[in-house]
Amino acid sequence: MKTIVIAGGGYGGIHLLKGLKREFKNMIGKEIRIILVDRNQYHFRKVLLFKEIIESSDLKIPYEKYCGDSAEFIQGEILSVQKNENNLLILKDGKHEFISYDYLIMALGSEIREVSSELGGISLRNIESARMIRKQIFEKLNEQSGKRLLNISIVGAGITGIETAASIADWLRKETGFVHNIVLINSEGRLLPLLPETFAKKVEKQLGKLGIRVEQGKRVERYVNERIEFRNHSAIPADICIWTNGMIPNPLIGKLGFKTDCKGSVTVNSFYQIEGESNIYALGDNALIRDPKTGEIAGMTCKEAIDQAGRLSKIMKQDLKGKQKLSHKHHFDFYCIGLGNEKGIVWMKPFGLNFFITGRLGGKIRQLTWDLASIIRR
Numbered sequence: 489m490k491t492i493v494i495a496g497g498g499y500g501g502i503h504l505l506k507g508l509k510r511e512f513k514n515m516i517g518k519e520i521r522i523i524l525v526d527r528n529q530y531h532f533r534k535v536l537l538f539k540e541i542i543e544s545s546d547l548k549i550p551y552e553k554y555c556g557d558s559a560e561f562i563q564g565e566i567l568s569v570q571k572n573e574n575n576l577l578i579l580k581d582g583k584h585e586f587i588s589y590d591y592l593i594m595a596l597g598s599e600i601r602e603v604s605s606e607l608g609g610i611s612l613r614n615i616e617s618a619r620m621i622r623k624q625i626f627e628k629l630n631e632q633s634g635k636r637l638l639n640i641s642i643v644g645a646g647i648t649g650i651e652t653a654a655s656i657a658d659w660l661r662k663e664t665g666f667v668h669n670i671v672l673i674n675s676e677g678r679l680l681p682l683l684p685e686t687f688a689k690k691v692e693k694q695l696g697k698l699g700i701r702v703e704q705g706k707r708v709e710r711y712v713n714e715r716i717e718f719r720n721h722s723a724i725p726a727d728i729c730i731w732t733n734g735m736i737p738n739p740l741i742g743k744l745g746f747k748t749d750c751k752g753s754v755t756v757n758s759f760y761q762i763e764g765e766s767n768i769y770a771l772g773d774n775a776l777i778r779d780p781k782t783g784e785i786a787g788m789t790c791k792e793a794i795d796q797a798g799r800l801s802k803i804m805k806q807d808l809k810g811k812q813k814l815s816h817k818h819h820f821d822f823y824c825i826g827l828g829n830e831k832g833i834v835w836m837k838p839f840g841l842n843f844f845i846t847g848r849l850g851g852k853i854r855q856l857t858w859d860l861a862s863i864i865r866r
């Protein structure tokens with residue numbers, strides 16, 4: 489019996505599990521054994537972390553729901569990969585334990601980039617920090633007693649920053665009846681520099697409708713004395729400062745002895761095999777993956793990881809059967825962003841044509857993508 493071990497239960501990990509169960513459904517328990525390993529008992533919906541600022545949300549899904557009867561889940565901290573012996577060493581319940589594998593997939597994902605506490609403000613990095621932000625907002629509202637509008641700055645204007653700003657602006661308007669001063673600070677010259685400028689302008693226009701001002705090309709030095717101080721020595725008032733500085737590949741991949749690039753990603757070939765390894769693969773945010781035809785590098789997004797997981801599950805089945813394998817292919821151009829509780833904006837480019845969807849329909853599509861990412865059926 490061949491044992492396939494998936495290390496990590498983020499978006500890529502759970503979709504690979506789903507794909508392998510589908511591809512090997514008649515072989516599981518007879519010829520194939522699938523094991524998912526993660527340090528937590530649950531899959532964490534981290535792309536929705538900003539929603540915890542507004543209200544308590546159920547962002548944790550037990551891995552047992554994904555494994556069912558056809559796969560195993562082992563909770564443990566991964567300590568090392570013994571490549572020559574095909575063993576994964578984990579720490580489980582305070583004890584060392586080996587898991588033997590025939591195939592190992594590194595799906596460790598990414599971590600939220602930390603911001604030094606010396607810079608001031610709060611980094612949106614976990615549920616506790618989100619709740620702390622909510623507490624600060626309520627405290628500031630009580631202090632002001634409606635005498636003036638709040639000044640809230642979000643530092644970091646990627647998709648998380650945009651969705652955080654929009655969600656807070658929409659929530660405060662409904663809670664207080666006023667449009668508060670929300671500033672989204674972008675270190676780049678424009679929003680979403682890797683996406684079409686037309687899409688970025690539409691996003692900024694929609695943010696403007698929510699009362700959000702975007703500061704472009706500004707780098708924050710620190711937050712102190714209720715002021716955002718920029719590196720160009722200018723400053724703006726801020727009752728609250730929230731950092732949303734993006735993601736980095738999980739540092740564990742490098743600590744396990746795999747060669748990484750300057751950003752912390754492992755390089756894989758077009759079949760998702762890590763360089764120099766025939767039975768160890770990587771996908772998602774911890775892998776550097778190029779389209780073999782166009783050379784385009786896959787982005788660190790849920791949709792990329794989901795697509796890679798589907799292809800890798802097919803590749804592994806073809807590999808086991810000795811058939812010609814598929815290879816990585818760049819995901820079609822599609823992005824969507826939530827803009828408050830009900831609305832959103834979608835951009836897609838099928839057949840080389842730009843399509844945009846905004847408003848409530850855009851919001852419904854965004855909700856659908858969040859659910860699809862965590863394999864939730866409503």
